[in-house]
Amino acid sequence: MRTQNGESVLARAVRIFEAFTPEESALTVSEISRRTGLHVATASRLVAELVSYGFLTRDADRRVRVGMRLWELATRASPSLSLRNAAMPFMEGVHDVVGHHVQLGVLDGDEALFLERLTAPGAVINYTRVAGRLPLHASSSGLVLLAHGPADLRERVLDGPLQRYTPDTPATAARLRAVLAEVRRQGYVYCPGYVHPDALGVAAPVRDASGDVVAALAVIVPNEAGASSVVPVVRTAARGVSRALGAPDAPRRRDPGDARDGSATAV
């Protein structure tokens, strides 16, 4: 199963999939070879096999793309699909009222991964995209996920370098700790200009049947006075998704994340 230099065939296939990005979604075999470090003959053989399964496809001009079959298999049985399906009706409602961007993020590794984004034409700048990622300490969704995430992740992020995207990004451990305590106390986060000076994010937690936070529902609107009117809209929608997932009716009294500041959690 292992090739001569000890790397498995599957590891090489993973590297090929990782070579494709939103900006560069069509690559020649020699580009794939360059990006993966695989010999061009190896890349060519693996690409041909992956094309035969529909996991990659070849354009008329022989450039290679990610195949529809990979998306189908990754999506149809994905645990995130049921979350996303439960959230969509509420997200559409929020999008009708607020416009701009409405998005659903989950914790994946040390980042927020976005399962869904609804966007209106002419909406304010937003770095999120579907299947895109944002750092936990700067994005509204990320802050909700981090506030309710595992304690060891929180400590790791608090210890690590915190990139400052704007003067308002919570980029010191003390400030970030205070923001996270506030998220748990208030049940939402309000982020004016944390990622970009022109944009303001509001996010609230989505809980599953066991009461655990499994996602963050967020809106991104222009960073202007009056944006706070979206807070009850976002909280209500996040609560609606949680109920659709079978979350307990009453707000839980305590959250593991509250151990530090000792306050009660408002859902």
Next chain:
Amino acid sequence: MRTQNGESVLARAVRIFEAFTPEESALTVSEISRRTGLHVATASRLVAELVSYGFLTRDADRRVRVGMRLWELATRASPSLSLRNAAMPFMEGVHDVVGHHVQLGVLDGDEALFLERLTAPGAVINYTRVAGRLPLHASSSGLVLLAHGPADLRERVLDGPLQRYTPDTPATAARLRAVLAEVRRQGYVYCPGYVHPDALGVAAPVRDASGDVVAALAVIVPNEAGASSVVPVVRTAARGVSRALGAPDAPRRRDPGDARDGSATAV
């Protein structure tokens, strides 16, 4: 690279991904072994490696699921993502007005594959789901895709067995041929009770910058008098998505699919 019985490691990994379905999205290693025909030791080793890449994940109870990383890589550089992103604002608009189901399908193999579906609570029965498939001859999206698809596909479907889901399904070659000609002439399809007696589908073609039909936009509503009022809504939205994709402004005069009936194509 090949294992003893001649099947490659990648082929085995593909079989593992195919074992997961919407109904059975969490499997034990022995279930995976049974479904794939792989020896349990082989399945176990491959699952462990795929878990290490995040392509599969393991529950607290050791059941295996499709991983988020697979979805992320399959989605972020997918050609279908830009189509779906262009379509979503229009689909949301249709969904606001019509309710029930609004969906976006593409041709994949001999079936319609659905990239997106918006659904209202309490909507009429609909067999479509995201990353799900329907036959070309019975579904409204499928009929649009088949009418504008490659001639050899059309002949193959016309020659093949045509499953009858209801008394109204176009399940003879003569009837299907007439429906397809009508789709090309009218620029949409109207399908009362073709898949289920209670549901009615209306679909229209989405074209890309080269004028080719790349998707079908459809609504599914109750099979009742008055449903024809959704036709202009669906056609307008499909035209809007096409314009967003850079499709030519004027309807094209002729379509390859028109060779048989000789009529002009109305977009």
